[in-house]
Amino acid sequence: MNSEKIWDHVEAKRQDYLDLSDRIWGMPEIAYTEYRSSAEHTAMLKAEGFKVTENAAGIPTAVYGEAGEGGPIIAILGEYDALPGLSQEAGIAEPRPLPGSGNGHGCGHNMLGSAALLAATALKNWLEETGTPGRVRYYGCPAEEGGAAKAFMVRAGLFDDVDAAITWHPASLTRVDEALSLANTRLDFTFTGRASHAAAAPHLGRSALDAVELMNVGVNYMREHMPSSARIHYAYIDAGGVAPNVVQGKAKVRYAVRALDLPGMKALNERVIKIAQGAALMTETTVDVKVLSAVSNLLGNTPMEKTMYNNMLRLGPVEFDGVDREYAEAIQATLSDEDITSDYRRCGVRPSETKPLCDFIVPLDQVGEPMIGSTDVGDVSWSVPTVQARVATHAIGTPGHSWQITAQGKAGPAHKGLVWAAKVMAGTAVDLMTEPSALEAAKKDHAARVARTPYECPIPTDVEPPIQPRPADLAA
Numbered sequence: 001m002n003s004e005k006i007w008d009h010v011e012a013k014r015q016d017y018l019d020l021s022d023r024i025w026g027m028p029e030i031a032y033t034e035y036r037s038s039a040e041h042t043a044m045l046k047a048e049g050f051k052v053t054e055n056a057a058g059i060p061t062a063v064y065g066e067a068g069e070g071g072p073i074i075a076i077l078g079e080y081d082a083l084p085g086l087s088q089e090a091g092i093a094e095p096r097p098l099p100g101s102g103n104g105h106g107c108g109h110n111m112l113g114s115a116a117l118l119a120a121t122a123l124k125n126w127l128e129e130t131g132t133p134g135r136v137r138y139y140g141c142p143a144e145e146g147g148a149a150k151a152f153m154v155r156a157g158l159f160d161d162v163d164a165a166i167t168w169h170p171a172s173l174t175r176v177d178e179a180l181s182l183a184n185t186r187l188d189f190t191f192t193g194r195a196s197h198a199a200a201a202p203h204l205g206r207s208a209l210d211a212v213e214l215m216n217v218g219v220n221y222m223r224e225h226m227p228s229s230a231r232i233h234y235a236y237i238d239a240g241g242v243a244p245n246v247v248q249g250k251a252k253v254r255y256a257v258r259a260l261d262l263p264g265m266k267a268l269n270e271r272v273i274k275i276a277q278g279a280a281l282m283t284e285t286t287v288d289v290k291v292l293s294a295v296s297n298l299l300g301n302t303p304m305e306k307t308m309y310n311n312m313l314r315l316g317p318v319e320f321d322g323v324d325r326e327y328a329e330a331i332q333a334t335l336s337d338e339d340i341t342s343d344y345r346r347c348g349v350r351p352s353e354t355k356p357l358c359d360f361i362v363p364l365d366q367v368g369e370p371m372i373g374s375t376d377v378g379d380v381s382w383s384v385p386t387v388q389a390r391v392a393t394h395a396i397g398t399p400g401h402s403w404q405i406t407a408q409g410k411a412g413p414a415h416k417g418l419v420w421a422a423k424v425m426a427g428t429a430v431d432l433m434t435e436p437s438a439l440e441a442a443k444k445d446h447a448a449r450v451a452r453t454p455y456e457c458p459i460p461t462d463v464e465p466p467i468q469p470r471p472a473d474l475a476a
């Protein structure tokens with residue numbers, strides 16, 4: 001059986017990649033600053049004998065490595081970016097940030113990247129051993145969190161010759177991802193007015209802060225009249241200063257506009273921009289609009305989802321032990337009942353008892369109440385057939401982007417889930433490489449979906465990734 005052979009190749013390398021995941025956990029770097037983390041992944045690719053391309057798509061923290069000859073090209077996508085404000089000591093069940101940057105792996109991308117690279121390495125070794133024609137390409141993708149790096153990588157043509165892409169995300173419940181995510185644009189609105197003394201010459205001032213506030217009020221009124229699946233959020237980037245006796249001449253607000261698909265997002269963006277222009281008109285200020293990044297919604301692929309699900313069933317659920325369950329219970333004690341039940345509801349699972357960890361596989365096609373975020377995997381999924389696993393690595397109920405995820409990032413369940421995810425991804429890739437009909441079906445499904453709405457990169461052509469400088473103490 002091909003799948004068992006490939007799983008042996010995963011097992012043979014497991015410790016190296018658990019260590020890699022733990023090292024990445026210990027160097028949390030946020031969007032486009034992942035110089036140390038990408039160097040770790042690059043070193044691993046080189047040590048395993050991949051043909052490596054650094055500075056992929058002109059992004060210094062993006063890298064890819066290829067192995068194999070001829071045949072289809074299967075991409076395995078990894079990530080390694082962390083989040084600000086989620087620094088946390090590992091292995092405990094109370095919030096305790098570590099000294100340092102304040103960053104933490106609160107979305108589990110330390111595991112995400114390591115399992116993806118482990119799957120790619122196992123595939124490379126399996127291709128060599130069996131002499132199967134086919135190529136595996138590992139993509140080390142930075143800045144998933146708000147940076148849309150994969151959308152820039154797709155725009156640069158990095159996936160043009162890829163036949164299919166596979167990835168995963170750490171989760172609390174194990175299942176094939178249902179391919180629901182929101183298209184998302186981040187835009188900055190900078191208002192410029194005229195500063196003046198707020199008491200002595202208020203009539204001479206034109207407040208940029210007023211404009212931001214009026215814009216936000218306008219958008220909040222718009223909420224009643226937009227699709228209920230859409231989401232709009234904002235954050236003040238610059239409130240114009242700290243002096244209340246100055247009319248603020250400059251102010252800046254950042255918006256995230258999300259919708260179920262690209263046309264829906266485009267329509268909402270236009271409405272938000274109109275409101276900004278209205279606020280500028282009301283306050284006699286001017287507004288400058290700048291798109292920072294954008295990602296597409298995820299496109300599903302029914303044949304590949306089935307292939308992945310069959311691999312999950314063959315493998316059987318992730319197996320946890322008593323120590324794992326005890327720690328997960330301690331984490332659950334920090335959560336509300338609502339956290340835990342909503343996790344189940346999301347997957348349409350009605351448990352007879354609540355469990356600390358997911359020792360089952362959520363059936364394919366199980367309909368739940370999805371709570372939808374956004375991911376730059378979306379743009380890859382429009383470019384090539386793509387499938388994603390969600391694999392249990394933390395306690396059921398653990399909220400996304402939380403100190404609890406950082407805390408659990410090096411524990412037993414994280415390690416067990418990581419290796420299991422690598423097996424599922426590698427097994428899925430083997431099926432696509434050895435069964436031409438499976439890959440053909442995946443491509444046909446993809447072509448039909450894209451034919452309905454052709455893909456258009458949501459990032460304007462003049463917008464470049466916000467590359468950050470290399471740390472001075474790190475050699476190029």
Ligand SMILES: [Zn+2]
Pocket residue numbers: 107108109144169
């Ligand atoms: Zn994530």
